[in-house]
Amino acid sequence: MKLSVKQTLSILAFSGIAMISINANADLPDPGVVLTKGNTAIVITDPQNDFLSPDGVTWGLVGKSVTENNTVENIHTLFKIADKKGIPVFVSPHYYYPQEHKWEHGGALEKAMHGMGMFDRVGQLTTKDFKDSGADWLKLYKPYINNGETVIASPHKVYGPETNDMVLQLRKRGIDKIILAGMSANLCTEAHMREFMEQGFEVQVVSDATAAAQMPGLDGYAAAMTNVRMIANSVRTTAQTTKQLEKEYK
Amino acid sequence: MKLSVKQTLSILAFSGIAMISINANADLPDPGVVLTKGNTAIVITDPQNDFLSPDGVTWGLVGKSVTENNTVENIHTLFKIADKKGIPVFVSPHYYYPQEHKWEHGGALEKAMHGMGMFDRVGQLTTKDFKDSGADWLKLYKPYINNGETVIASPHKVYGPETNDMVLQLRKRGIDKIILAGMSANLCTEAHMREFMEQGFEVQVVSDATAAAQMPGLDGYAAAMTNVRMIANSVRTTAQTTKQLEKEYK
């Protein structure tokens, strides 16, 4: 059976059992976000070569998902509509500096990323060897990120924006609604979605403008899609989001 | 360079991370956590009736997972070994007060939880109607939580400890290693794991002392297991963790 938001919540209110027969994707209500001008921004996590370029160190892990989702082009589409409609764009990069290889402990993929030299930079105050490195922006996106308007936050250091200035940058511009995309789906993108929710933002995740590592028994993209569907205010495709922006963002 | 999963994992192995085989995801090294006395604590999220009792409002969504994992008994086992070995225990509850039903927006399951009256309490400064309500502790755990020693943090308000005092309570006791369990796996438990990692704690997630909502097309438990495996320092079963504590916690 198909239920409206109102019907679903009524059933929820009266019995947990009823949820069993509910088709989740159809019937877990998606509250939606109205993408209004003045308080809506696009946030992109890790639009960097190590995730999105076939030459990046993680391509062997994420390449299939990036290709299947058409992630590179979908993020490009978000940059283009931002440009066209003057939607503020905020980018949250991921860099590692030499001192961080001396951390005393780390999670499974944190250690893996350090082992791969992912997102490595020579230092905090030098651009030596940065150009077109794994830590640099995907060349396709440079005109949109380096345009003097896009806000480039400090690098996040684990997966979420807890360790950078993204939340402040958004608030100082009056942003409280976020269109979220980027890499990788269940790590930095989901971590940003979760922290933005903890900070009281409304978040719409763009389901095909992201992708994730897939390993035997570990499908990062499937995990992310389950969690963003349950946690975020809304989940939409790139096509749905651009259509929505054309209609609502004025 | 392009890397296959195999090549990447060779790099991982080469990067000095022991290959531990605790489950099917043997490909990804599990860094492990040494559970030493004085700086290790057990953190339990939402050990409350609405999640763990057949009378709870979410039993229709989580009951199957709770039963399959033997979650209730596994959390009980953690409380018992904490008691036996004097391991500090910290509980992070989830409560909603009437004013919070006036929030202007919320995520998909946030709205569903409000619709169900999940974790509802009458007020911040009253215990009216609290005893044995959905927001109260599972009766089985009360002797361990209400023993005057267990630290009961303020309620978290979305899913993570960003909105309560858990991190401070742990740090004020010199804790930097966490054994994490509780409900629900991909929501509050994963959110606590993620924030603890952002705060620089070492976290071992107990894979069968948690459970999650499962809906057609949305398996919260599978999503959580993928993410904790990739993000946390370690993932172990209750049996593995108790064995480890018997050996290391001295």
Place this chain on the structure above:
Amino acid sequence: MKLSVKQTLSILAFSGIAMISINANADLPDPGVVLTKGNTAIVITDPQNDFLSPDGVTWGLVGKSVTENNTVENIHTLFKIADKKGIPVFVSPHYYYPQEHKWEHGGALEKAMHGMGMFDRVGQLTTKDFKDSGADWLKLYKPYINNGETVIASPHKVYGPETNDMVLQLRKRGIDKIILAGMSANLCTEAHMREFMEQGFEVQVVSDATAAAQMPGLDGYAAAMTNVRMIANSVRTTAQTTKQLEKEYK
């Protein structure tokens, strides 16, 4: 270039900041906050007996400042205008539970407060001995705080809202401008002001609806007035703020 104060302030003036003269520190421009309906709230820290009642444990330290500023009546005035104009009110209390007396370390006044039994409560899930204790609201304010509308945040645990849910509660109601008052000026009130600024809120501090501990060589009120003047968006008296609300809050 070397700059005198005079030269520096010329630059300030030149940088387009209106020179407002609300007090002796006319040299430093006060950016001001426009108190608009829908996104402005009043936040009161620690309106509790241990700070504001002559029977409170800190009266010997703060009584003189509370009396000189007419703090009790000025906070009352803010509650009354909130009531009259329907301005949302958020209260951030300060409580200590028995387990917190086992913290391994604390700051100078943290230890002093614990030594005095300040804000002590019997437990997290009981109201035993709470009524009219030092931790309870000042009786004069109870009708305004216990009206079912006022949001009572979880207790902060050091001085700031980092350890409670105040920021989320404000954001979930669409608040980005804060009128801040309460106790004590250089501790919890200033700590809230500072964290609100870090979170990108606009903050107006009500200079005479607060007060502070004064000890030989340590004037907490003078310290707070210097810091809020330099850091906050605006500092106004209760009379100035109510006048401003009558004019702007519509």
Place this chain on the structure above:
Amino acid sequence: MKLSVKQTLSILAFSGIAMISINANADLPDPGVVLTKGNTAIVITDPQNDFLSPDGVTWGLVGKSVTENNTVENIHTLFKIADKKGIPVFVSPHYYYPQEHKWEHGGALEKAMHGMGMFDRVGQLTTKDFKDSGADWLKLYKPYINNGETVIASPHKVYGPETNDMVLQLRKRGIDKIILAGMSANLCTEAHMREFMEQGFEVQVVSDATAAAQMPGLDGYAAAMTNVRMIANSVRTTAQTTKQLEKEYK
């Protein structure tokens, strides 16, 4: 009960806090911090030209305080003993990028700093015009900061470490005790002290290895000394701290 300052302090004394007499505020016990090897670090805020060089844009406001405290040499002394004894050093810089001049609101001194072009940099991913600019390190400190060992955190964006990765960097190295110094006393240094306390660190502030802006009616240094004395675990001079390190740091 009503208490005089004297009575209150008797209670403090009775509450088991040693009475230490390091300065005029002998009334308030200073809990002290034992500076042990392995978990103690030195944190320096804003050791940059705009604060510490006579050519810096704020010299007209802070020069007198910097000179009176001998701040430049005292911070130098901390760098030297860190070098000598292998104490980890973490630096928290303050930079502003062009996009931040588009923030919609700011505090009094935030606006003043933007008006002065303080800490301005050309961009996030360029070092153009950085060398020896107001945002660059004081030349005297470069050998200690650019030694490949010192951890340079991302820039903080208001005054505290809430917007950078300092807390994570410290925790990833097992640090829980902080010797804090730098500029300016009541803004970034106090803001770091306050946030470190909220995060459960033990903090010793070095009272003469900092300084502050002083304007008619606004003595930032006096305000900071009052607040750190009340809030931090300990306040010591550079001479006291180095002597303590020679004795305890082993």
